[in-house]
Amino acid sequence: MRIALGLQYDGSPYSGWQSQVQQDTVQDRLEKAINAFVGGQGSSPPIRVITAGRTDTGVHALGQVVHFDVDVDRDNWSWVRGVNAFLPESIVVNWAQLVSDEFNARYCAHERTYIYALQAGPCRSPMMRDHAGYLMLPADRWFDIDAMKLAAECLIGEHDFTSFRSSECQSKTPIKTLYSIEIFSQAPWLYFRIKGNAFLHHMVRNLVGSFLQIGVRKQSAKWMSEVLEAKDRSIAAPTFSAAGLYLVQISYPDEFRIPNPLLENAWLPPFLTVDLHKDTKK
Template sequence: MRYALGVEYDGGDFLGWQRLAKPGVHDSSTVQSVLENALSFVANSPIETVCAGRTDSGVHGQCQVVHFDSDAVRSPRAWSLGATSQLPASVCVRWCQPVADDFHARFSARARRYRYRILNRGVRPALGRQYLSWERLPLDAAAMHRAGQHLLGEHDFSAFRTVHCQAPHARRNLHHLNVSRHGEEVIVEVQANAFLHHMVRNIVGSLLLVGRGEQPESWLAELLAGRDRTLAGPTAPADGLVFVSPLYPAEWKLPAEVTL
């Protein structure tokens, strides 16, 4: 039987999503490792998982979608509650449901969503600091939003990929980019068919230069056309980034929060 899970995690305790040790080796350094250990405990046999999109060290997950196969006879409730009981406090399985054998957490997804939160005030945060980036200089969120619209559509995003990115090409389709201010917070929300390694954080790093008035709004279009990572802004810190969720066609009958 194949199952899909919705997994929530605080990435601050981990070296990213991807397992570093071999399957079956007890390891608590990555989200995938602790999740597979917990699921294997419930199944009483080794479990390997596939996720919708790997996250880096320090990046959080609101609803990461995972699939796995198991012959163990367990109810969805037993999988979700049983696994959560074996997970550290920074990880939980929000839901579990059986899916068709051809469902794939990564390849069946049609889009991914991220949110980046910036506390924009003169003093660094004390409360909630693990989920916020901080910028002390005033930001023009409206200018950041207008600049971000230059990136919409299908383009080569080489200017916003890390040199360590292993993707075979840099073409991605950015569906949506919104920058808004909510009191002292500036929030960047993005959706694309897929993302390159560090793509969101590199876009935010460039938008911050526009928000501080150091670059014009048209600069994002120039960076995109130039395809040169060395000319773009710095990579924004991981703390403020949350992988909100992947999105799937309705045919898979997954919860509404991950359905197009």
Template sequence: MQKLALGIEYDGSSYCGWQRQKDVPSIQSCIEYAIKKITTEQVTIFCAGRTDSGVHALGQVVHFETCSMRSKSAWTLGINHYLPSKICVRWVKLVNKDFHARFSAISRRYFYVIYNGYIRSALLFRNTWHYKKHLDINKMCDAAHCLLGENDFTSFCAVGCQSSSKQRKLHHIRIVRTGQCIVIDIKANSFMHHMVRNIVGSLVKVGCGEKPTTWVLELLSNCDRSLAGSTAPASGLYLVEVKYPSYFSIPSSFREELWRV
């Protein structure tokens, strides 16, 4: 028996989310089906972060155990042969028994992409949040600065979140504009359900002028989800990178230069 890690990329717009569910297509069920086709084994895969319906990934990481022996190219090409066009294995690595895609991770990084123009884009509509009002990213950056470091993010987690602690450490949050696209780059040790989308929804209220830049700091202090902005749509969210301790030697399929503006 060996344990393998895979780097996965997907467009989540056609799926119910990561987690396997009855009678609806999920990312997990598609990958498990493809693995079964080349191993004849019924495997269960574990991921670094269970993305919601409509959320995308450039750098999802999964692991599974198998008795089958294949070359790296045979694993990637073989699994991809049985995957739909919107899901792809980018790399494969043999890992030791202590590795776990979720529990071994030390940080996660997401991008949120807003298409900020009065007229929607036909090509980007399903992969961004189309927001018509002009957004001032300088105001958004000022507001976002107070979120850095370790804080209680109760105001930004989903209602009914079952996480035992609402404390998270935000490593960075960067906001850049290129043309009509705004990219919010956010990295933390881990995220709660809807945390990124709720942060984005609140920052947008600042960017469009509905709230002052100091409002986000008030939200952080009040620890009350009902006071914050609405949850941004899933269509603009991308899991781009998961980091692990260096001794696991986990590769990354995320290419920073392709997103640099």
């Protein structure tokens, strides 16, 4: 049978999602916990999981989805309780669900949503060190929100995002589709909510870095389209901090009945529970 799990994790202690030699990763911790729960560490092949999105080192998840195949019959609550018993406190299974063999956490996903949370001002909050990005701004200055929103328009739709792609990216193609980019300002917080069909390695963080160049008035709004059209990573802004990036939701066709992570026991950081549609600074 095939089981899907919904996960939350604090990515700051880990070297990203994907298993790596001599690295501590979320995938390794989860697979170890599942195998311990079902007793699969003996002669049976170990259980491996397929994920919807491979988050980078230090990136967090509020709505990660994985699936795996297993011949052990347990109810949904048993999977949640049992796997969590073997997980560190930084990783939690929020829900479990029996799914059809046609379901694939990665390939059936049609939309992925990320939020980037940034604190800005004269002083950094030490409490947010690993959980939000930071940019120093004088107390009497704020971002040019209108310019960033204007710059976002050229990114919507299907494009070649080579300019925002890491040199280590393993994607077969740089062509991805962005459905929406929303920018919200509630000083001292700035939020980017980005939805797309899929993302390249470091793509969201590279976009955020470029938006901030426009927001602090070092570049004009039209610069974003010039960077996109150049297909040259070297002219875009540097990759911004991983600390503020959250994989919020993976969307699937209704037929699979995958739960909404924000309605299924998922904890939200306090700074992400604000009304993102209410700007306090334009």
